[in-house]
Structures are given as C-alpha cells and as structure tokens.
Amino acid sequence: MSGAKIFFCWAAVAILSCLFVQFAGAQITDPSEVTALKTIRNSLIDPFNKLKNWDSGDPCTSNWTGIICYNSTLSDGYLHIQELQLLKRNLSGNLSPELGRLSYMKILDFMWNNISGSIPKEIGNITSLELMLLNGNRLSGPLPEELGYFPNLNRIQIDQNQISGPIPKSFAYLNKTQHFHMNNNSISGQIPRELSRLPELLHFLLDNNNLTGHLPSEFSRLPKLLILQVDNNNFSGSTIPPSYGSMTQLLKLSLRNCNLQGAVPDLSQIHQLGYLDLSGNRLTGSIPSNRLSNNITTIDLSNNSLNGSIPSNFSGLPNLQRLSLENNNLSGPVPSTVWENVTLTGNKSLTLDFQNNGLSNIANALNPPANVTLLLAGNPVCANASQLNIVEFCQPQNVQAPGSLTNSKTSCNPCSTDSDFEINPSSPYPCFCAAPLKVGYRLKSPGLSDFRPYVYDFEEYLTSGLRLSLSQLYIASFLWEEGPRLRMYLKLFPNNTNLFTASEVRRIRSMFTGWEIPDSDIFGPYELLNFTLGSYESVISNPSKSNLSTGAMVGIVLGAIAGAATLSAVITMLILRRHSKYRLVPKKRSLSKIPVKIDGVKDFTFEEMALATNNFSDSTQVGQGGYGKVYRGVLADGTVVAIKRAQQGSLQGSKEFFTEIELLSRLHHRNLVSLIGYCDEEDEQMLVYEFMANGTLRDHLSARSKEPLNFSMRLRIALGSARGILYLHTEADPPIFHRDIKATNILLDPKFIAKVADFGLSRLAPVPDTEGTVPAHVSTVVKGTPGYLDPEYFLTHKLTDKSDVYSLGVVFLELLTGMHPISHGKNIVREVTTAYQSGMMFSVIDSRMGSYPSECIEKFVSLALRCCQDETDARPSMAEVVRELENIWRMTPEADATPSESMATDAGKIVTPPSSSLAAGNPYVSSDVSGSNLLSGAIPTIAPR
Structure with a gap:
C-alpha cells in the first residue's frame, strides 16, 4: 500500500468522525415526521395512556408504540415511518391532517378505536400508501376526492363508520386497489359506473349503506371481480343486469334487500359461483331452470314474488348447504330429488326452507334423512301432513346458522397459574x-x-x-x-x-x-x-435490539471509530511489511454454493428455471409450504418437472436444500421420488424433481376428492410406501431415517405408484463405533410434523428407525379412515384405538373406498395400530411391516397378479385427480390435471358398515 493510499485512509477516518459528531445531535427519524407524529398524538384522546412513550426519545430508535420504521435510511440520511399500527388502542379524538406528512408510509391502521370527525384529505398525499385501515370507528362526513389518487393502494377499509355522501368518481383511478370494504356506513348516491375500469378489483363490499339508482351493468367488464356484495341498499326500480351472468370469475353475488325488481337472471355460466343471495327484493317470474355451479353452497331467493314450480336444477348439487325459497308464490310438488341425489356424510347438512308457498304435494312421498332439514309450514301440502307422515316438517321454524364445534376434552392437571400457559x-x-x-x-x-x-x-x-x-x-x-x-x-x-x-x-x-x-x-x-x-x-x-439514547449511540460509535483507527494503523504496518510476499487472489465462490458437481444430478442455471416456469408465473405455481413455493416447469427438452424454490434468506431452507441433494443423489428406488437437478445461484436455491401427475396421497384421501381410492389401491399405496422406507433403512449406504413421513410426502405417479418424497429433514442412521457397535438411535433436536411424530422421540430426542414406523402407521390409519392425524382436537391414533378396542372398528372405516374384504381390513388395522404403539420396542420393524402387507395382499382377490403388475394394468390408462384436489403446500402436483375414473378393482365381499 502506497503512502498516498495510507494518507487517504486516515483522512477518511477523520472526516467520518467529524461528520458523525455533527450528525449525532440530530434526530435519526426525519424531523418533519417527528413533528407530525406529535401533532397527530395531540389530536387524539388517549384515556389509557397507550401512547405515553411518544413523549420522549426518537420514534424509530425508541420504539414508539405502533410505529414501525424502514430498517435503513433513504438517500436523505433519515429513517422514515413505514407503518402506523394503532389497532384497538381505545383512542378517540380526530385524525390530524398532519398524517399526510408521513409521506413514506405504507400501512395506516386505526382500526377498532372510537375516532370521530372526517377523513383528512391530506392523507391523499401519501403516495406510498398500500393499506388504509380505518374501519370500526365513528368517522363521518364525505369521502375526499383526494383518496382516489393513491398509485399503490391495495386495500381501503372504511367500513363500520358513519361516512356519508357519494363515492368519488376519482376512485376509478385506484388501479392497484383490490379490496373496497365500505360497508355499514351512510354512503349515498349511485355507484359510479366509472369503477368498472378498475383492473385489479376483487372484493366490492358496499352493503348496508344508502345507495340508490341502478346497479351498473358495466360491472360485468370487471376482469377479476370475485365478490359483489351490496345488500341493504335501495335500488328502487332497478333490475339485476342480465350482463351479470357473464361475470365468469364471480364467487359470491349478494344483493339482499335492495328493492330490485324484474326476473332472476341466468347465472349458469358463472362456473365458480359459490354463494347467491337475492332475497328480500321484488323479483318476479319463474326460477331459471339452468343448472348452477357445483361449487354453490347457498341459494337464497326468499321473500320475493317468484312463481312456477321448483326446478330440477337444484338436484344433485354436491356442496349445497342451504336452499331458501320461502315466502314466494311457488306451486307444484316438493322435489324429493333435491335430497335424494346428494350424499351427506359426516357433519354435512342441508336445509331446505320452502315455507309459505303453494306447494301441494311431495314427489314420491319420501321423507328426507336426518341431516336434511325440510321446512314446509304454510304450504297446502301440510293440510295432509298426517296422511303423508310429514307433521314434523310442517311446524313453523326460523333457521339459525349452526354455530358450535364439538371438541374433545381430556382430563389434565391445570397449567401453571403464574403464567399465561x-x-x-x-x-x-x-x-x-x-x-x-x-x-x-x-x-x-x-x-x-x-x-x-x-x-x-x-x-x-x-x-x-x-x-x-x-x-x-x-x-x-x-x-x-x-x-x-x-x-x-x-x-x-x-x-x-x-x-x-x-x-x-x-x-x-x-x-x-x-x-x-x-x-x-x-x-x-x-x-x-x-x-x-x-x-x-x-x-x-422491549425487543432485544436495545433502544439506546442518542448520546449513548454517539459514545459507542465514536469509540468504534477510535478502535477502527487503531486497528487501521496496525493493519497498515502489516500490509506494508508483507506487501512483497502476498498478492491478491480471486474472490471465492460463496460458501452457500454446491462445492462439487454431483453425478447424475444436473446443475441448472437460474435462466433455465425462469424459462421453464414462464418467469415463475403464478399460473405455474402448484403449491406452497414452509420451504417456499413449488412450480410446474417444462425444461428445454420437453420434460415436465416440479421445481421447489426456497424462500430467499431462509436458513432452514438452505439446510434442507443441501440435505436433500446429498441424499437423493445417491438414492434410487421405484418407491422414492427422483431428483433431476438443482439450481444454486443468484441467491436462489431450487430443487428439480420428476413430476408426479397424481399429486399427494392426502389429495386423494380428502373429502373433496371426486374419485376416492378403493381398498386395493390403498393397500398397494401402503405397500409401495413401506418398500421405499425399507430401502432407506436397510439398503441405502449408509442407512437413512426419513423423519417426516406423512400423507403429503407420499406422491403418486400416473399409474398410482407410491413414491416417498421430501428428504429435507432426513438424518443418516448411526454408524458403528470404534468397537464395531452400532448405537440404537441418533440424538437430535425434534423435527417432524405434529400428529405423525413418534411420542418417544418427542420426549427423549432419540431418533430411531421405529420413529419412521410410527409415522407410517399414522399414514396407514389415514388410508383406512380418511381422517386427518389431528382434527378438532381429536387424534387419529386415539380415535381408532378406542373404536378397535370397543368392537366398533368398522364404524371408522372410510365408506368412500367402497366394498372391501373384512379380514384384510382387520389385519391392516391391527398392523397400523402396532406401528403406532407408544413404546418403541412394541412396534414392528419396517421389514416386518412390508412382509405383513404382502401377506394381506395375498388374501385379496387380486393376488393372482403381483402388486406392481396390478398397479400398471388395472385400468389400462393414466389416471389424474381433479384440479380441486390440489393441496396447498404440495410440492409435486400439476396445475392442469383433470378428473378421470380411478382404478376400479372393487372387491365384492363386504360393504362398509
């Protein structure tokens, strides 16, 4: 290092010292924002002194209540307010116009206080604002035009206030706003048709206001609208625009009690519609006979003047919970097909409210099952209630939405009283x-x-x-x-x-x-x-990053500068002394990178991954979990793959990344998912797997799966999973404990062959010590998924091969019952054990698997429960599990074919699940799969009880 360079280093240290001394006396937060915050506090009434620390220190460095700042200064050298979070602080008073001076703020949150007065127009100056959350106060007066010019606003929540006046037409310029929540106010006038230009609008909630005029037919042009809810307004003389039938993205249409007239429009083209409420209007004519979406849960056409008969299109709607047609002029028979063609299992129920119409008889005179509530009071058919045996359905009733959960209770000693446990x-x-x-x-x-x-x-x-x-x-x-x-x-x-x-x-x-x-x-x-x-x-x-006073910070930093100056002098002498001995070397590759090339596993570039997923488009995302997001990708050679992309900066993701590459690169088995490659560059970590078209086992056990697995399919999946884990325990070199076996980590290929996936938490089995003795366990921090965790491993931190046996046993119980490991406080192991011991085993078997051989079921349940024993030694080894599953298979009528042959030839075609079965967090499912018939192979021996 030359003398000139040394001089400049020392000069820089001196200049920095002087600059810091000059800056140390100033506020670290922008002074104009500090002044604004003090004015804002003075305009509020704070009876419980929630904002008492706003009187001293600096807003950003002293952690003023509700103040969140950017974690670094901008070009002006100051910290700035990023969020003002004052949710439910018992504040009253007014909103100060000084809020407009917090010009870098993204979130403004005064929800659930008692603030009155008007919304200051100056808030419109905060061009960075993304969330304006003012709901649950007593704000009044009109909406300022200035609120319509936020370039970045995502959400405006002003509901449950006393705001009056019209909706400003300037709101049509909120091009990034997705959520308009302005319900429960006194907003008046007509809904501006200009709002139909909003490109991102998802939710439009304006119910319980004083709106008048016509419903804008132009709203049918809104490209992304999901919810249109304007109940309890007064659109007197207006009809429901027929164009609303073309709002194909709509999920909910609620126009209750709006004084609308005319006919019920044809909404059969809204293929995702799940909730329809047109009650309390003056609608006339007959109910359209076109079938509504299979997603529909609620249809409420009550309290209108509709006539004609109840159409057949209400029959067989799989998710229907409530059909309300009361207080109309409907005639003809009560259609029993509404409840006959729907399967109601578990706690599903259906309410049919047909009260106060002109219905004269019940087709087929069939009474509905217990989980169907049929209300017929006020219809002519009730004149013959005794003869038709329908007296119970002819009692006037008010329908209340079910509102309770049954949670299991356990007998436990109370937690410590000196804590919030x-x-x-x-x-x-x-x-x-x-x-x-x-x-x-x-x-x-x-x-x-x-x-x-x-x-x-x-x-x-x-x-x-x-x-x-x-x-x-x-x-x-x-x-x-x-x-x-x-x-x-x-x-x-x-x-x-x-x-x-x-x-x-x-x-x-x-x-x-x-x-x-x-x-x-x-x-x-x-x-x-x-x-x-x-x-x-x-x-x-009082977070761990202590809030130092400005003086203390000055002392620390000046001390650091002095230390740095001393260290600089020492380093300078060393460099001068050794300059001739050492030369600069190229910068090393980041330690987070894969250090060597792994045979059989391709190292992809970031550009290749971006190209395969259309630049990680949302349309290619098929799942999301704690690790990150998962995309369906198509490589340059046409290979379809699943790409698991880690969240940036995730240390856990980085650890799992290396673990999975290391293990999967040397594991090769029919029942283990294959790793194709990885990407490790530009601060990105991605894993590329073979694509599993039939998703996860959990998808097909879900109640929403339209084509449930039959018994033979479930048994083959159990056997394939067990074989894959047996390979890990006995044939991998060295052996491996998976540690996270669960239904979402068992994937199904196009032929429904089971493959075990996700080795991010796996651990190598213990190796022999110096005397050749192999320890029985690995001591480790507990990892895994609740509901599947081995209780002994949880208590002792001792991981063994029997820990995987326990987890697989839980998966077996899921296959048998369709239940989740934990649901509503109930544990699947306890539930099945209780049923088994009480002789009620068949009551918990999943009825969706069709008929099955009872002896096979009994042996399968017995094996699953032995796998789930609390004591490690009471569980079978994985080799015993495979052997017993093979014995159960030999008892089935399909035993003439080997399991692998049967899986490949049962149906003669590839089977894929319906798109609705895609589960969040599933790293290997397709976004474009469609429904098809599952393998039949029903075993005609005994029907489920």
Missing part, C-alpha cells in the same frame, strides 16, 4: 402447556352457510397462510353475526415448545396486520378484530 387441545401430546397468542378474527363475506364441514379446510388454509403447523391452531369458538359474517376466537400455540420466540410473534402479527395471508375462495376476505399478546407484551415492546 394453557393446554393446547390440538396438540398430539395430551396436556401440553404453552402460552398462546389470542386472535379475534372475522370472515367478512364467507361463501358458506354452515361452517362445520369446512373447519378442517379452514384450519389448513389459515395455518398454511401463516406458515404454522395444524396442531398450532385451536378454534376456541365461532359465532355467526349479522351480515352474515363469521366471528372467531383463535388461539395460536408455539410448535412443541412452551413459548414463541419474539421474532416469531412479530412475524405472525405482521402477517395479520399486513394482510399477507392469501384470501380464500370459500372463506372470502377476513378482518383482524384484536391480537392479544399476553405474556409476550414485554418481549415485543
């Missing part, structure tokens, strides 16, 4: 105490009438969106409210530990408050009512 009812381990996060949550526009059959779907949806496991969520209660809206009280528990980490609490809270949980077609948009931290309050309000 509670027993997690969803945990696979009884009486496990932990501190939950408590969340008030509401579905604002659900597409269903009965929540109970969708509880597991909801649990799967929410935990997947939050990146939690199913056992971490407990639905403490739910209640239907006027709207109808569905209010819930949720508890989120840590995963197999007593406490969440502070970073995990912040992550979960930001998922809710930032609306980062994806919307669901069936559950619709949600709103956060409260987020109770409990014992985590002090952790969040």
Whole structure:
C-alpha cells in the first residue's frame, strides 16, 4: 500500500468522525415526521395512556408504540415511518391532517378505536400508501376526492363508520386497489359506473349503506371481480343486469334487500359461483331452470314474488348447504330429488326452507334423512301432513346458522397459574402447556352457510397462510353475526415448545396486520378484530435490539471509530511489511454454493428455471409450504418437472436444500421420488424433481376428492410406501431415517405408484463405533410434523428407525379412515384405538373406498395400530411391516397378479385427480390435471358398515 493510499485512509477516518459528531445531535427519524407524529398524538384522546412513550426519545430508535420504521435510511440520511399500527388502542379524538406528512408510509391502521370527525384529505398525499385501515370507528362526513389518487393502494377499509355522501368518481383511478370494504356506513348516491375500469378489483363490499339508482351493468367488464356484495341498499326500480351472468370469475353475488325488481337472471355460466343471495327484493317470474355451479353452497331467493314450480336444477348439487325459497308464490310438488341425489356424510347438512308457498304435494312421498332439514309450514301440502307422515316438517321454524364445534376434552392437571400457559387441545401430546397468542378474527363475506364441514379446510388454509403447523391452531369458538359474517376466537400455540420466540410473534402479527395471508375462495376476505399478546407484551415492546439514547449511540460509535483507527494503523504496518510476499487472489465462490458437481444430478442455471416456469408465473405455481413455493416447469427438452424454490434468506431452507441433494443423489428406488437437478445461484436455491401427475396421497384421501381410492389401491399405496422406507433403512449406504413421513410426502405417479418424497429433514442412521457397535438411535433436536411424530422421540430426542414406523402407521390409519392425524382436537391414533378396542372398528372405516374384504381390513388395522404403539420396542420393524402387507395382499382377490403388475394394468390408462384436489403446500402436483375414473378393482365381499 502506497503512502498516498495510507494518507487517504486516515483522512477518511477523520472526516467520518467529524461528520458523525455533527450528525449525532440530530434526530435519526426525519424531523418533519417527528413533528407530525406529535401533532397527530395531540389530536387524539388517549384515556389509557397507550401512547405515553411518544413523549420522549426518537420514534424509530425508541420504539414508539405502533410505529414501525424502514430498517435503513433513504438517500436523505433519515429513517422514515413505514407503518402506523394503532389497532384497538381505545383512542378517540380526530385524525390530524398532519398524517399526510408521513409521506413514506405504507400501512395506516386505526382500526377498532372510537375516532370521530372526517377523513383528512391530506392523507391523499401519501403516495406510498398500500393499506388504509380505518374501519370500526365513528368517522363521518364525505369521502375526499383526494383518496382516489393513491398509485399503490391495495386495500381501503372504511367500513363500520358513519361516512356519508357519494363515492368519488376519482376512485376509478385506484388501479392497484383490490379490496373496497365500505360497508355499514351512510354512503349515498349511485355507484359510479366509472369503477368498472378498475383492473385489479376483487372484493366490492358496499352493503348496508344508502345507495340508490341502478346497479351498473358495466360491472360485468370487471376482469377479476370475485365478490359483489351490496345488500341493504335501495335500488328502487332497478333490475339485476342480465350482463351479470357473464361475470365468469364471480364467487359470491349478494344483493339482499335492495328493492330490485324484474326476473332472476341466468347465472349458469358463472362456473365458480359459490354463494347467491337475492332475497328480500321484488323479483318476479319463474326460477331459471339452468343448472348452477357445483361449487354453490347457498341459494337464497326468499321473500320475493317468484312463481312456477321448483326446478330440477337444484338436484344433485354436491356442496349445497342451504336452499331458501320461502315466502314466494311457488306451486307444484316438493322435489324429493333435491335430497335424494346428494350424499351427506359426516357433519354435512342441508336445509331446505320452502315455507309459505303453494306447494301441494311431495314427489314420491319420501321423507328426507336426518341431516336434511325440510321446512314446509304454510304450504297446502301440510293440510295432509298426517296422511303423508310429514307433521314434523310442517311446524313453523326460523333457521339459525349452526354455530358450535364439538371438541374433545381430556382430563389434565391445570397449567401453571403464574403464567399465561394453557393446554393446547390440538396438540398430539395430551396436556401440553404453552402460552398462546389470542386472535379475534372475522370472515367478512364467507361463501358458506354452515361452517362445520369446512373447519378442517379452514384450519389448513389459515395455518398454511401463516406458515404454522395444524396442531398450532385451536378454534376456541365461532359465532355467526349479522351480515352474515363469521366471528372467531383463535388461539395460536408455539410448535412443541412452551413459548414463541419474539421474532416469531412479530412475524405472525405482521402477517395479520399486513394482510399477507392469501384470501380464500370459500372463506372470502377476513378482518383482524384484536391480537392479544399476553405474556409476550414485554418481549415485543422491549425487543432485544436495545433502544439506546442518542448520546449513548454517539459514545459507542465514536469509540468504534477510535478502535477502527487503531486497528487501521496496525493493519497498515502489516500490509506494508508483507506487501512483497502476498498478492491478491480471486474472490471465492460463496460458501452457500454446491462445492462439487454431483453425478447424475444436473446443475441448472437460474435462466433455465425462469424459462421453464414462464418467469415463475403464478399460473405455474402448484403449491406452497414452509420451504417456499413449488412450480410446474417444462425444461428445454420437453420434460415436465416440479421445481421447489426456497424462500430467499431462509436458513432452514438452505439446510434442507443441501440435505436433500446429498441424499437423493445417491438414492434410487421405484418407491422414492427422483431428483433431476438443482439450481444454486443468484441467491436462489431450487430443487428439480420428476413430476408426479397424481399429486399427494392426502389429495386423494380428502373429502373433496371426486374419485376416492378403493381398498386395493390403498393397500398397494401402503405397500409401495413401506418398500421405499425399507430401502432407506436397510439398503441405502449408509442407512437413512426419513423423519417426516406423512400423507403429503407420499406422491403418486400416473399409474398410482407410491413414491416417498421430501428428504429435507432426513438424518443418516448411526454408524458403528470404534468397537464395531452400532448405537440404537441418533440424538437430535425434534423435527417432524405434529400428529405423525413418534411420542418417544418427542420426549427423549432419540431418533430411531421405529420413529419412521410410527409415522407410517399414522399414514396407514389415514388410508383406512380418511381422517386427518389431528382434527378438532381429536387424534387419529386415539380415535381408532378406542373404536378397535370397543368392537366398533368398522364404524371408522372410510365408506368412500367402497366394498372391501373384512379380514384384510382387520389385519391392516391391527398392523397400523402396532406401528403406532407408544413404546418403541412394541412396534414392528419396517421389514416386518412390508412382509405383513404382502401377506394381506395375498388374501385379496387380486393376488393372482403381483402388486406392481396390478398397479400398471388395472385400468389400462393414466389416471389424474381433479384440479380441486390440489393441496396447498404440495410440492409435486400439476396445475392442469383433470378428473378421470380411478382404478376400479372393487372387491365384492363386504360393504362398509
């Protein structure tokens, strides 16, 4: 290093020292934003002193309540406010125009307070705003025109206020806004037809206002609209535009009590429609006879002036929960085909409200089953109720939406009283105490009438969106409210530990408050009512990154500069002394990269992956899990593959990435998924697998699977899975413990051959010590999926081959019953064990598999329960499992063919699942698969009981 370079280094140190001394006396947050925040506080009434720390320190470095800042300064050298989060702080007063000076803010959240006055037009100055959340206050006055010019706004929530006046036409310029939630106000005038230009609009909720005029027929042009909900307005003289029948993306149409007239339009072309409510209007004519979508759960045409008979198109709708036609002028027979052609299993139910019409008789005079509620009071047919044996259906009733869950109870000692610990009812381990996060949550526009059959779907949806496991969520209660809206009280528990980490609490809270949980077609948009931290309050309000005063920071940094100067002098002397001995070497490749080329596994470039997935288009995404997203890709040679793309910056993803490449590159078996290649560049980590067209085993066990697996198919899948795991335990070199066997990690190829997948958590089996003795277990941190975890491994941290046996035993029980490992606080092992011991085994067998040989079922159940014994030594080895499954196979009528031959030839054609069976988090399913007949091969011996 030359003397000139040394001089410049020392000069730089001196200049930085001087600059820091000058800057140290200034606020770190932009001074104009600090002034604005103080003015905003002065305009609020804070009776419980929630904002007391706004009086001292710096907003960003002193963690002012509700203030979240960017984690680095912008070009002006200041920190800036990114979010103002004041959800449910018991605040009143007014919103200050000074809010408009927080010009870098993305989230403005004053939800569920008691703030009054008008919305300041100055808020329109915040061009970076993405979420405007003002619902649940007492705001009044008109909507400012200035709110229509946000270039980045995604969501406007001003519902449940007292806002009046018309909708500004400027809202037609909100080109990125997806969610208009303005219900429960006093907004008047006509809905501007200009809003039909909004390219991204998904949810339009304007119910319970004072709107008049006509429904804009131009809304049929909205390309992405999913929910149109404008109940309880007064569109007197208006009809429902026939063009609404061409809104092919629509999921929900709710126009209840809007004083509409004319005919019910033909909506049969809306192929995804799940909820239709046109009740309480003045509609006339007959009900259209064209069949509605199979997704429909609710049809409400009550309280109109409709005539004619009840059409046959209501028959055989597989998801129908409620058909309300009461208080019309309908005549003719009561169509028994509505309930005869629908299969209602489990807690599914159907309500048919035909009260107060002119229905004269019941076709075929057949009474509906117990899970169908038929209401006929006020019809002529009830004059002959005794003769027709329908007295119970002729009693006047008001239908209430079902609103309770039956949760299993266990006898446990109470948790510690000096903490917020509670027993997690969803945990696979009884009486496990932990501190939950408590969340008030509401579905604002659900597409269903009965929540109970969708509880597991909801649990799967929410935990997947939050990146939690199913056992971490407990639905403490739910209640239907006027709207109808569905209010819930949720508890989120840590995963197999007593406490969440502070970073995990912040992550979960930001998922809710930032609306980062994806919307669901069936559950619709949600709103956060409260987020109770409990014992985590002090952790969040006093994070580990201490809030140093400006003076302390000055001292630390100046000390660091002095130290750096001393170190620089020492380094300078060393460099000068050794300059002639060393030369610069090229920069090494990142340590995160694959260090060597792996035979048989291709190293793809990022460009190849982007090309294969159309630049990772949403249309090619087929799943998402904790690791990241999964895409269906087509390589340059036409090979269809599944590409698992890790979340950037995921340390867990990086560890699993290397583990899976290392293991799969040397594993080759018919019942293990094959790794084709990987991509490891540009901070991207991707794994490329063979594509499994028939998705996961869980897809086909789901209640939504249209073509359920028969017994022989399930037995072959069990045998194939066991053979794959036996290979891992005995033939791989060295042997491998999988550690995460579950139904979503068992994939099915086009011929329904089972292949075990996802080796990210796998561990090498123990190797012989110096004396040649092989340890019986591997000591490791517990990993795996609740419901499948070996209880002894969970308690002792000792992983053995019998841990995989336990997990596979749970999969066997899923194959036999169709149940989930954990559902509504019930554990599949306990449920099946109880049924088996009480002689009621066949009551839990999945009726969808058709007929089966009872002796085979008994042996299969017995084997599954032996695999799931709590004590390791009581479980069979994987070799014994395979041998016993082969013996069960030989007892079936198909034993003349080998299992592999039978799997390849049973149907003579490739079978793929319906697209509705694609499960979130499944890394290997296609986005374009379609329904087809499953292998038949029914065994005509005994029908399920």
